[in-house]
Amino acid sequence: MARSLRRIALIVGAATALSKVAGLLRQQVIAAAFGVGAAYDAYNYAYVLPGFLLILLGGINGPFHSAMVSVLARRPRHEGAHVLASINTLVGAGLIIVTLLLLVAADPLIDLVGPGLDPERHALAVLQLRWMAPMALFAGLIGLGFGALNAADVFWLPSVSPLLSSVAVIGGIGLLWWQLGSAITLPAAGVIGGVVLAASTTVGAILQWLIQLPALAKEGLNRLQLVWDWRDPGVREVLQVMGPATLSSGMLQINVFVSLFFASGMPAAAAGLGYANLLVQTPLGLLSNVLLVPLLPVYARLTAPEDRPELVTRIRQGLMLSNATMLPLGALMVALAVPIVALIYQRGAFDRSAADLVGQLLMAYGIGMPAYLGRDVLVRVFYALGDGNTPFRWSLAGIALNAVFCWAFTGGPTPGWGLQLPMLNAGAAGLVLATVAVNLITCAGLLLALSRRLGGLPLRLWAADSGKLLLAALVGGGACWWLSLEVAWPAGLGGLLLQNILCAALAVGLYGLLASLAGVPEAGQLLRMVRRRA
Incomplete structure (x- = not known):
């Protein structure tokens, strides 16, 4: 099993790395074209609802993905095809209504x-939201x-598919640049640029769906028909996991x-x-897929x-490998925040x-x-374990905590709004620190709840x-x-590259x-694997 897990992790890691590199390139293109101007600032508000659904429902390790894997991994292939067709019908009908609402x-x-x-930003965000509905x-x-x-042991395609979304956005901005040239950065081009951003994002999502259809057909899982069968045991089991899991993950996204x-x-x-979030999600998404898938x-x-x-044993493996990778990565982001950005x-x-x-925000992340x-x-x-209620309850509590922490760390969305605590006002970085505090509390609560559920863990x-x-x-x-601080690094891109490489290597x-x-087995395992790959 260990060899199989390593093989799957390698496949998922390579595919996810390609997707994350493409995502980083997409963000570099957006940054060069729009900076922190109105088009991209408004886009973040317009994207929050459709993007919330794309991450929540369509993301690898999201509730829909997790529910399907948890149920179909234990069922024969022909039953899986029926379950998938039924769930697609039920979910599709509901999401058409959501699309119209948006x-x-x-x-x-x-x-x-x-x-x-x-x-200006409000009007542009409304227009972008309608394009992305x-x-x-x-x-x-x-x-x-x-x-x-994934339940049918197909891992490459799901992990690499987000690359298509990045390619669509890069292509859209490339066409815009070809038409407008340097005028793309002018305020007059803000509306056009905002629409191109939104429309190309939607095209990318459609491509992600289209690319999976041949693979589903090859595995005997693709039935392009409406199946209204919510009484099937497999369908009911998926819904039982999916419902609370969606609410739980949704509560996490509501923090956004x-x-x-x-x-x-x-x-x-x-x-x-x-x-800043993209710089966090690039390595986090890669390592998350390598570990969790x-x-x-x-x-x-x-x-x-x-x-x-x-x-x-497997729970410890997941948690300790998580710590072994995330702790040094977090330390690097704090130490090299501005040079990385x-x-x-x-x-x-x-x-x-x-x-x-962005460097201040990355440090907080x-x-x-x-x-x-x-x-x-x-x-x-x-x-x-078939329990989506416990994560849901903790996520619900996390929303309330996040609102309180954001309020305390920033004072409110507009001057004079609500509680004012100037000693704690950390600006935009305070919003990130609020999210960090909520995640730490939620993580500790879930670990204690799991220990009780399993009759004790060696915490x-x-x-x-x-x-x-x-x-x-x-x-x-x-x-x-x-x-990073003591050396006089050369100016320009070459100096930044040298600074980041040498400091990170140290x-x-x-x-x-x-x-x-330190004698932590999982850390030793990870280091041996890195040395072998190197």
């Missing part, structure tokens, strides 16, 4: 998400189809709404959050009482002031990196090993910070040495 109610929805937007329907179909493919609500009174904050079917097959020791984005319309803004992936591991264990041992990895990451990050080298001496 089209009709775009204006009040943007008011709800961004109450502090100026008239069809993504609601395709999001659900994407997640269900890719879940069925909360952040944008408070960011709407801060010029360029939404654009800055979008750029192979482990989720394993968790689903280890739910019997006699398999409990093996399940606990400047290297990747600072060109065209994206100037030094934009790099400083880096503090919470381990909690992001650790929470995902725990949630997937609950899904495998002290796991905490001790995690503490060793944290200390190693802090030493590596501190050395990286010192080297941090990773120190972390690897200390982690190997």
Whole structure:
């Protein structure tokens, strides 16, 4: 099984790496064309609802994907085809209604998400939302189809498919640049640029759905017909997992709404959050897919009482590998925040002031990196156990906590709004710190709940090993910070590249040495794998 998991992880990792590189290139193209101007700032508000559905329903490791894998992995192929057709019919009907709602109610929805937007950004965001409304329907179909493919042990296509979305956006902006040239950055081109961004994003979602159809047909899972059968045991089981899981993941995404609500009174904050979030999601998404896609079917097959020791072992494996990768990555993001942002984005319309803004946000994100992936591991264990209610309850509590923390750290979306705590006002970075605090609390709560569910987990041992990895990451990050500040690095792109490479190499080298001496088995396993690949 270990060899099989490594093979799957390699396939998923390679495919996801291609998608993430394409996503990073897409964001670089957007940054060069629009910077933190009105077109991209408004796009972040318009995208939050359709993008929320695409991530929630269509994303790898999302609730639709997880529910399909959890149920179909234990069923014969012909039953899976019937279940998929039935779920597609039920979900598709509901999402058509959601699509129409986004089209009709775009204006009040943007008011709800961004109450502090100026008239220009508000009007542009409404227009962009209407262009992206069809993504609601395709999001659900994407997640269900890719879940069925993963259950049939097809991993490459689902992991590489987001590349198509990036290619569509890059192509759209390329055509716009060909037509407008340097005038693309002018305010007069804002509406055209905003529409191109939105329309190409929708085209990318449609391509993600189309690419899965031949693979589903090859696996005998594709039935292009309407099947109204909600009484089928497999369909009911999927719905039982999918319902609470969707609500739980939805609650997590609602935190994005909360952040944008408070960011709407801060010029360029939404654009800055979008750029910083991409830098976090690129490695996080890669490592999440490498860890969770192979482990989720394993968790689903280890739910019997006699398999409990093996399940606990696999849970530890997921959590410790999460810590072993996320802790040094977070330390690097804190130590090299501005140089990383400047290297990747600072060109065209994206100037030094934009790099400083995004760098502050990236530093705040880096503090919470381990909690992001650790929470995902725990949630997937609950899904495998058929329990979507516990993650839902914790996610619901997280929304309330996030609103309180955002309020305390920023003071509100507009001047004079509500509670004012100037000693805690951290601006846009406060929104990120609020999310980090919520993720840490939620992760701890889920771990304690899982320990009770399984009759006890060796939490002290796991905490001790995690503490060793944290200390190693802090030493590596501190050395990286010192080297970055003390050396007079050459100016220009070459100097930034040299600074990032040498400082990161020092941090990773120190972390690897200390982690190997710490005696954490999963860290040793990870380092041996890296050495073999190198």
